[in-house]
Amino acid sequence: MxxxxxxxxxxxxLFGRPLFNDPKARALSRVGVVDIGSNSVRLVVFDGAARSPAYFYNEKLMCALGAGMSDTGRLNPQGRDRALQALKRFHALAEGMNLPPLTVVATAAVREAEDGPEFREDVLRETGLRIWVIGGEEEARLSAQGVLLGWPGSYGLVCDIGGSSMELAEISEGRVGRRISSNLGPLKLRDVKGGYKGRDAHIKEVMAKLAEHMGAQRDRLFLVGGSWRAIARIDMYRRGYPLHVLHEYRMNRKSVSQTVKFIKSSDLEELRQACGVSSARMELVPYASEVLKRLVQTFSPKDIAISSYGIREGLLYEQMPQELxxxxxxxxxxxxxxxxxxxxxxxxxxxxxxxxxxxxxxxxxxxxxxxxxxxxxxxxxxxxxxxxxxTCFDNATRANLGGLKHSERVFLGLALLHRYKNKREGTRFEDLEELLSExxxxxxxxxxxxxxxxxxxxxxxxxxxxxxxxxxxxxxxxxxxxxxxxxxxxxxxxxxxxxxxxxxxxxxxxxxxxx
CATH class of the missing domain: 1.10.3210.10 (Hypothetical protein af1432)
Structure with a gap:
């Protein structure tokens, strides 16, 4: 004050006519997006035309389509069957929700597999869903747009890690700049010969090429992808962090280094259960942590932010009018x-x-x-x-709201708590008070x-x-x-x-x- x-x-x-009253915005009131990744297949249905959309429906199946592709050049057969069944279910769900046609995109695994075109034909024949295969740079662009959905006007480096690939994109003044794709996905790293030393040498070599293409990136590093979110959960657990909201969770270079060492020295099954990470995801965390360590060493960002928004949100952002x-x-x-x-x-x-x-x-x-x-x-x-x-406090601190740092979530939650209550003693705020200054x-x-x-x-x-x-x-x-x-x-x-x-x-x- x-x-x-x-x-x-x-x-x-700024209290003028709400933009979601506009017919152009209302047309976006419910949008379904399917993301077929190398590790998972997910359906997200966005609801509401506000600039920070609600998740009407969200379902994911771990299929590991890209597992073993380094040896066979083909999609994992079991993963392919699981993905097809998931897509049949998603199509039926969309019909039940009376959604407009689903937007379905596939990334590295389907893009690179010999039988990728055959898989797409099977899906079209069985479900009527047309899969759009996007290139690595386009994947990087869409992921960066997802970050812009939550942080308009933000700047820095967006890193999206999937199962078979890792993309980098530069954002500045609300626009996506340079971008590049690499093979540093954990499913591929798992197949690199030579154990840890072989992987480390490979990661170092690829990262040097990425840095040469992207140039100096000393601003914020935005991390997108399930493996990064799993590492963030582990970082929260190691630190005893009180607010378990991944979006806008912040780390620094020191905490990343400490958490990578913590992962390496821990029993992964015990850590998985303590942090609520799935078995399929936890298998990839050690490989992803090796990439993150080298990424941070290479680019030396001023700080690191986890983004729950990525390619799916980027597809929604793509459909928004510029005014929105x-x-x-x-x-x-x-x-x-x-x-x-x-x-x-x-x-x-x-x-x-x-x-x-x-x-x-x-x-x-x-x-x-x-x-x-x-x-x-x-x-x-x-x-x-x-x-x-x-209820007010919980809604503010845990709701899916974009453009809020954790300290700002707690500030907003505390203000709304006092809207209905004079005293805060004995409330959930006491668990989070360390996130706010006096x-x-x-x-x-x-x-x-x-x-x-x-x-x-x-x-x-x-x-x-x-x-x-x-x-x-x-x-x-x-x-x-x-x-x-x-x-x-x-x-x-x-x-x-x-x-x-x-x-x-x-x-x-x-x-x-x-x-």
Missing amino acids: DGTATSEYDSTS RDRDPLIEACRFAEAKDARLPGFGKKLFKFVMPLFSRSDAARMRLIKAACLLHDVSWRAHPDYRAE TATQEAEVLGKALRFGAMLWMSDASADGTALEWKPRKKLLRLKLTKASVPLYGEVAQARLQSLAASLGAEVDVKILR
Whole structure:
């Protein structure tokens, strides 16, 4: 609450007409995508045209289509049968959901296998699904677009690891730049001769060529793919990290090095069970960890972020109009939630204006979270009153929301917790408080209590004109200006909530009735 707000957030322009009301966006309200990888086959059905879409349906089958291809040049026969059965099921599910035609893409295994064309013909004949085989650079581009779905305007290096390949793509200012594909997928590394030394030499040689093509990449490294997510789970377990949300989980070079050593020295079955990783995935983790170690050594990123968004989200991003791509994924998702679930859709905009005097010196990043909290303040009203605060906190900290760092998730969750509850002792926040600074914790409490008070006072448009908060930080004075029409709303409960807000600010209260 100490900086200067930007003009973008002083205005209410970002509370304009929600883009998902546009027919072009509504056409994307439910989209089904199938990704046939070298290790898994997955169906994802995205629901909602907000910039941060919800996962209506998500199912994966580990098929290992690419297993053994280094020796045979053909798809794994058992994996091929499993994949065909999975695709039959996915086609039937899509018909049951009345979806538009599924978009089906295949990557390295089908792309490189001798019998890849034959497999595609079998699928078309058995299911009517047409498989689009994409090249390595196109795979890199789509994965990078998936990252942009969650981090618009982000910059850095995107690394997507599959079963048979690993792709790199450069992103800057919301665009995909240089990209390249390699054979550093763990299924292929498993077949490299010479054991660890042979793999290490091979990885080092290939990585040097990748670095020569991509050039210096000292910004953020975004990791996409199931093997990277499994390693992140292990890193969380090793560190005792309290928030088990993979998207936007951060690591650094030191933690990667420590976790690679931890994997090498651990009993993999015990580690698998402790971290909730599947057996098929865990088999590949040691090979992927060797690649990650060399990747980080080669490119020396400033930090490392896990992205749960990849090629499937990139395919959705491909279908979005540019106007939708340019929107903030967090704000659009919150607006969508308010329109769908709040008792008074549109009230979040009024609440934002009401609480703004308390945060007029905040920077743009904090204003964005304040805006999100205002939009979400009432979407959990159907929860039982005894659990409403916890429900709000859980929704914010664990929901599928793009464009949120873990500390920002906890800030948003704590603000919404205080929307329904004065005290946070004994809540789930206590397990996560290490992720927030003392200052941020205080700001979240003030925001939540301001929402709690404002929600009582602003139930009528007729009483809103002129009713406002004034905050004098140097004098520690919190003033409430009431119109004559709004005076009846300022009852005993509202007065108690204003006093609670003032206590969090260490302020005195002054109530002024406007003539």
